Structure formats: structure tokens, C-alpha cells
Amino acid sequence: MDDLDRRLVTLLRRNGRRAISDLALDLGVSRATVRSRLERLEQAGEIVGYTVILRADAVSAPVRGITLIEVEGRAKDRVVTALSGFAEITAIHTTSGKWDLIAELGTDSLTALDAVLTRMRLIAGIAASETHLLLATPRSSRAGLGPAQPG
16 A cells, blocks of 8 residues: 555545545546545455444544453453443454453443443453543544544
8 A cells, every 4th residue: 555545545534435536636646546546445455345434423422441451361252252242342452461452432421431340340350450531532543533634
């Protein structure tokens, strides 16, 4: 992926429904160039799909955080399964280092976040956890969830 591809993907992350002619104008290239770049990125598996992000996705959980989780022994799969049942957990990542998992959380209040953390601490196999609140998102690769970046 070269610089033009990266700029094209950045524009699409902000609005995946933009017309090819608008993309071409913003990128300073022809419509044919944009079309061929899109086709190549899709065929190479770099772009695997387009999506819609609802306002509710961005604002329904104004209290957001990440929880770093240490898992006892070989309980990782069991812990991931248990965490997957939490509607407030938007993503679970495995990681290296001191922490075994990172859970992304979103709730409508600090009280609700506290309740989720309390439930998480009851999961067998979680040895320790540390939660950090996300205060602002100056940049996000998720369309419409951060301020616009220069193309």
C-alpha cells in the first residue's frame, strides 16, 4: 500500500459512501485511478468491506475505557468466553507483556461502568485487572469517531 492508497483509505474511513469523482478530486487523481486502486485493494484483501456507523454506535456509550487483564494459568479461553457475554465489551484483544487481555468497554454512566467492572472481577481465572478511562478521542480509524484528518 503506497501513500495514495493510504490517503484513499483515510477518506473512505471517514465516509465509505463517497462518490469516486469526489475521492478523485480530493486526491488529485482521475476517477479511473481511484476505481482501479479500489478494485486492487479489494482484490488484495486490504479492503474487506464497507460499513455503516450509526450515531448510536458513537454516542450511546459515552463512558469508555480499556481494562487490562491478567489471566491465571491456562484460563484465557474460558475468560474470553465469559467476557464475550458482556454487551458493554466492544472488543477483546490478546496481548503480550504483563497483561494477557485488553477489553474495550462502553457504558452510559460511571455507575454502569463500575457495575461491569465488578461483574468482570467475579470471573474465575482473572487474576488482576487495571482499568483506564478514555477521556477523548483526538483520532480514530473508525469512520466518524474522531476529528477529520488532513487527506
